[in-house]
Amino acid sequence: xxxxxxxxxxxxxxxxxxxxxxAASGVTGSLNTMAWYRQAPGNERELVASINRGARxxxxxxxxxxxxxxxxxxxxxxxxxxxxxxxEDTAAYYCNAMESHSDSxxxxxxxxxxxxxxxxxxx
Numbered sequence: 781x782x783x784x785x786x787x788x789x790x791x792x793x794x795x796x797x798x799x800x801x802x803a804a805s806g807v808t809g810s811l812n813t814m815a816w817y818r819q820a821p822g823n824e825r826e827l828v829a830s831i832n833r834g835a836r837x838x839x840x841x842x843x844x845x846x847x848x849x850x851x852x853x854x855x856x857x858x859x860x861x862x863x864x865x866x867x868e869d870t871a872a873y874y875c876n877a878m879e880s881h882s883d884s885x886x887x888x889x890x891x892x893x894x895x896x897x898x899x900x901x902x903x
Contacts, residue, residue, distance in 0.1 A: 781806050782805070782806050782807055782811075782879050782890070783804070783805045783806050783892075784804050784875045784876075784892055784893065785802065785803050785894060786800060786802045786873065786875050786894040786895065787802075787897060788800040788801050788897060789873060789897030790898075790899070790900070791901075792900070792902070793902050793903075794867055794901055795864060796865050796901070797861070797862060797863045797864075798862045799862070800859065800860040800862070800873055800875075800899075801857060801859050802814070802858045802875030802894055803856065804857070804858075804877055805856070808881070809879045809880050809881040809890075810879065810880050810881075810882075811877055812832060812878045812889075813877075814831055814851055814876065814877045815831070815875070815877075816828040816830075816849065816858070816875060816876070817873070817876055818869075818871035818873045818874065818899075819871055820870060820872075823871075825874065827840060828840050828843055828860070829847055829860060831850065831851050833851075833853060835850075835851065843869075846863050848861040849861075858877075860873070865899075867901045867903050868901075870900050871899060872896040872898050872899075873896065873898075873899050874896045875893070876891065876894075877891070878891050879891075879892065
């Protein structure tokens with residue numbers, strides 16, 4: 781069972797920066813795609829950015845050019861550097877990871893979520 785622990789959220793003024801971290805423990809397979817999602821009150825959870833094991837990344841249009849996702853495969857950690865923050869970036873940010881297992885029984889993918897970290901951007 782993979783455990784994802786996020787950190788780095790907080791309160792920041794518009795135009796400021798924050799760096800989120802998500803550390804995975806209990807990994808027994810291969811951590812493939814890792815991603816950050818966010819959910820604001822009353823809204824659905826949305827994908828912010830994702831990164832595969834080869835460091836290929838994708839971004840939501842709303843954050844492209846302001847946010848950067850990166851990962852440290854040796855330490856099973858993914859980061860989200862958030863610059864030029866806007867009030868509309870205010871949300872709970874969740875880490876997501878896909879762990880794959882391949883053995884004589886076949887191939888399996890498992891998905892995990894962190895508990896979330898709050899990001900609040902004041903005007």
